[in-house]
Amino acid sequence: MxxxxxxxxxxxxxxxxxxxxxxxxxxxxxxxxxxxxxxxxxxxxxxxxxxxxxxxxxxxxxxxxxxxxxxxxxxxxxxxxxxxxxxxxxxxxxxxxxxxxxxxxxxxxxxxxxxxxxxxxxxxxxxxxxxxxxxxxxxxxxxxxxxxxxxxxxxxxxxxxxxxxxxxxxxxxxxxxxxxxxxxxxxxxxxxxxETKSVARMEVEKLIMETLEYYYDKRCAVIVISDEMVKTTGVSEEELEGVSAIPRQIEGVEVAVTLRQKGARTYRVSMRTSEYVDASRICVRLGGGGHARAAGCTVEGTLVQVKKKIIEQLKDAF
Amino acid sequence: MxxxxxxxxxxxxxxxxxxxxxxxxxxxxxxxxxxxxxxxxxxxxxxxxxxxxxxxxxxxxxxxxxxxxxxxxxxxxxxxxxxxxxxxxxxxxxxxxxxxxxxxxxxxxxxxxxxxxxxxxxxxxxxxxxxxxxxxxxxxxxxxxxxxxxxxxxxxxxxxxxxxxxxxxxxxxxxxxxxxxxxxxxxxxxxxxxETKSVARMEVEKLIMETLEYYYDKRCAVIVISDEMVKTTGVSEEELEGVSAIPRQIEGVEVAVTLRQKGARTYRVSMRTSEYVDASRICVRLGGGGHARAAGCTVEGTLVQVKKKIIEQLKDAF
Missing domain, CATH: 3.90.1640.10 (inorganic pyrophosphatase (n-terminal core))
Structure with a gap:
């Protein structure tokens, strides 16, 4: 009641x-x-x-x-x-x-x-x-x-x-x-x-920054968090909170994608959009769901294959 | 009046x-x-x-x-x-x-x-x-x-x-x-x-993160911004604002040092301390000045020499 x-x-x-x-x-x-x-x-x-x-x-x-x-x-x-x-x-x-x-x-x-x-x-x-x-x-x-x-x-x-x-x-x-x-x-x-980040968080951010890639005239930015990175830095789930802000905060980026590895050939995809791209529509096509500005899905494949799948799905969005 | x-x-x-x-x-x-x-x-x-x-x-x-x-x-x-x-x-x-x-x-x-x-x-x-x-x-x-x-x-x-x-x-x-x-x-x-960073700022942050070093049991963190980094990324002074937060926000770091290259053999040193180290005392010894928690100085030498000078001066602070 x-x-x-x-x-x-x-x-x-x-x-x-x-x-x-x-x-x-x-x-x-x-x-x-x-x-x-x-x-x-x-x-x-x-x-x-x-x-x-x-x-x-x-x-x-x-x-x-x-x-x-x-x-x-x-x-x-x-x-x-x-x-x-x-x-x-x-x-x-x-x-x-x-x-x-x-x-x-x-x-x-x-x-x-x-x-x-x-x-x-x-x-x-x-x-x-x-x-x-x-x-x-x-x-x-x-x-x-x-x-x-x-x-x-x-x-x-x-x-x-x-x-x-x-x-x-x-x-x-x-x-x-x-x-x-x-x-x-x-x-x-x-x-x-x-304003306090653990040493492990700093280390993993450094590795994540190295994976940053742009697509579609820098309107799409992608970062990767691999199992290997988590293992070598010893970063905890709690310490990883908010890393998806890294691609999201870049000026001019409409679609920010975070690929989180979950086992050898599995990636959890988190997609945040800024103004006009419907993240949900794209993630639904890949078997996921969510909202217009924040959606997600899980994609199987090697990192190269997963990236390719997502980038292809974004083609008609721009 | x-x-x-x-x-x-x-x-x-x-x-x-x-x-x-x-x-x-x-x-x-x-x-x-x-x-x-x-x-x-x-x-x-x-x-x-x-x-x-x-x-x-x-x-x-x-x-x-x-x-x-x-x-x-x-x-x-x-x-x-x-x-x-x-x-x-x-x-x-x-x-x-x-x-x-x-x-x-x-x-x-x-x-x-x-x-x-x-x-x-x-x-x-x-x-x-x-x-x-x-x-x-x-x-x-x-x-x-x-x-x-x-x-x-x-x-x-x-x-x-x-x-x-x-x-x-x-x-x-x-x-x-x-x-x-x-x-x-x-x-x-x-x-x-x-929450908006330019592409150039992201690029320079990536390079800066790679320079991050710790001293004294991770109680001191040092980053470097070289002339070369500024040139290759095309980052502006305005866009560089706040990068000294990178070493400062690391958990357990008492002394955060940012070395900004200003010509071939000159580095502007910015030192921020968290709780107990007197940054001013150290920077004064190196010919600079400032406050207890934020001070600065200019040190001549190669990067290796400049780092060495600063780290030595910190010895009695820990």
Whole structure:
């Protein structure tokens, strides 16, 4: 059932022994939402616990209370289960999927939310779930403190590429401004979130840059990430995030293609287009799908064959 | 004489035939300040003209009124000269330096401002000069429109690395939020300003990445930009902006060094440090200077010799 923020606050006020769930492969928004809500509920005297199938990365350590140890949290049989920023129970992951039919309240901003929870607060216009959490905290009558503000700011910044994506609204900026008034170290957070690359990431970027090729009068740019590159640099999946921006950001490039090797003769193709080429139409022809500006498919063959197939399919697009 | 915003508004209200000056090598803040002030003064029925020694780059075309042609502006003998975002008359550049002793009003946020103008509005806590210009426009009683808001937003975004630098305050974010309420295309502006790289820039980055070397247990990273690279890629000075971020953003790197070749046996050294190494102390020893976190010097020798000199000087820093 879709409910509004005020109804969600009523439920939370009544509840206790509240288990908060963040999605697997946790990001700044699901953690920022989970922890700020946890801190707010604790101010109301509630017992809480937060769980995430993939644990709590040290990278986001500045959002955790001093001495936070996920394994030493209070143990209780949940009286209420709250999922934050989780569009689908498939995103719970192995450790917490056992709760999938028992979620009492979901707070989310994904338009694709599957309405799996008994009660759902959904605003797909919100740039981040923390935008809704901040309303819940206000609705609970809890005064926001520096740590909560840090969590909320982090969710906003990470889900918007530091206030850069098309999901940013005046409301997003007003909320970030308000959080900064609590003394949030925005500079430090953004440096850590956006301007820090691991040595392995730098090494793999160097190798990727060497594969950069242009087609169709430089309106199409292609990069390759081979199994070999991943192996020799030891780069993790998490560290590879966002490399598809490399071809996409080149001036004049309409079609940016990232070929990610997945075994000897298999490439996962990610295609992003800037303005007029329908990426979905091309990827569908190759057995994939997606949206007009972002689509994908999987193509079998040697690297040369895969490139040839894609470039041929683009012929009529230019 | 230092004056406040309200006094500046009095001067502007009294003035007419107002010449606005932006600094050479114009950026988003000097242009955003100049154009938004120009539009506001025009709403008050003033005749205005804007000048910049290096012209008006097409990259910032979205801030200019339809059909704006710098050479076809109204010609008049200035009744009042206003400099925006110009810390020193040396930054006027060739075409406009003739006005250097005649600036009636300067609006600026640089702490290094030399107080060359008859009247100076200075706030070194402001992240961008547009932050002051917005106050002036409010003080003039002019209603901000979409084009003015676009100029102000652009100044804020470009002078803060898209709300990422340490100069960002809650006030900066509140102002950006307010400008977005006027319908500013923040996404489009940021894409253009921050996520677009020329083909030449990509090519030079590829070559620079190949020069990346680590020292002292990967706590020091060094990159080289040779004359040859600049020549073969045809990259411009403007396009090279920000490449020193490449070594700086690597996790665990305390000292990031960029060596820019300037002739056969000369290298300009730029040193950025993260937390504890005093870059200034090291660069002073090599005949340069600067601040604790950002300093520079010029070193003569072959590339191998220059690197050796710098690495040796760093020995006692680690």
């Amino acid at each position: 879709i409910i509004d923020v005020s109804k969600a606050c009523d439920l939370l006020k009544k509840g206790d022994d509240i288990l908060i769930l963040s999605h697997q492969k946790p990001d700044g928004d699901t953690l920022g939402s989970g922890f700020s809500l946890k801190y707010a509920l604790e101010k109301l005297g509630k017992r809480t616990r937060i769980e995430c199938s993939d644990g709590f990365p040290s990278r986001y350590g500045f959002m955790y209370q001093d001495g936070f140890d996920p394994d030493k949290q209070e143990q209780f049989t949940p009286g209420m289960i709250v999922a934050v920023d989780i569009a689908d129970t498939q995103l719970l992951g192995k450790k917490t999927e056992k709760y999938k039919d028992r979620v009492d309240l979901c707070i989310d901003h994904h338009p694709s939310n599957t309405h799996y929870a008994k009660n759902l607060v959904l605003d797909s216009q919100a740039a981040a779930t923390v935008q809704l959490i901040s309303k819940v905290i206000d609705g609970l009558g809890v005064k926001i403190d520096l740590l909560m503000a840090t969590c909320i700011y982090t969710g906003l910044a990470t889900d918007t590429g530091c206030f850069r994506y098309s999901n940013v609204t005046a409301e997003t900026m007003y909320l970030a401004a308000r959080m900064m008034e609590y003394g949030v170290d925005a500079y430090g957070i953004n440096k850590l979130m956006f | 230092i004056i406040d915003v309200s006094k500046a508004c009095d001067l502007l209200k009294k003035g007419d035939d107002i010449l606005i000056l932006s600094h050479q090598k114009p950026d988003g803040d000097t242009l955003g300040s100049g154009f938004s002030l120009k539009y506001a003064l025009e709403k008050l029925g003033k005749r205005t003209r804007i000048e910049c020694s290096d012209g008006f780059p097409s990259r910032y075309g979205f801030m200019y009124q339809d059909g704006f042609d710098p050479d076809k502006q109204e010609q008049f003998t200035p009744g009042m000269i206003v400099a925006v975002d110009i810390a020193d008359t040396q930054l006027l550049g060739k075409k406009t330096e003739k006005y250097k002793d005649r600036v009636d009003l300067c609006i600026d946020h640089h702490p290094s401002n030399t107080h060359y103008a008859k009247n100076l509005v200075l706030d070194s806590q402001a992240a961008a000069t547009v932050q002051l210009i917005s106050k002036v426009i409010d003080g003039l009683g002019v209603k901000i429109d979409l084009l003015m808001a676009t100029c102000i937003y652009t100044g804020l975004a470009t002078d803060t690395g898209c709300f990422r630098y340490s100069n960002v305050t809650a006030e900066t974010m509140y102002l950006a939020a307010r400008m977005m309420e006027y319908g500013v295309d923040a996404y489009g502006i940021n894409k253009l300003m921050f």
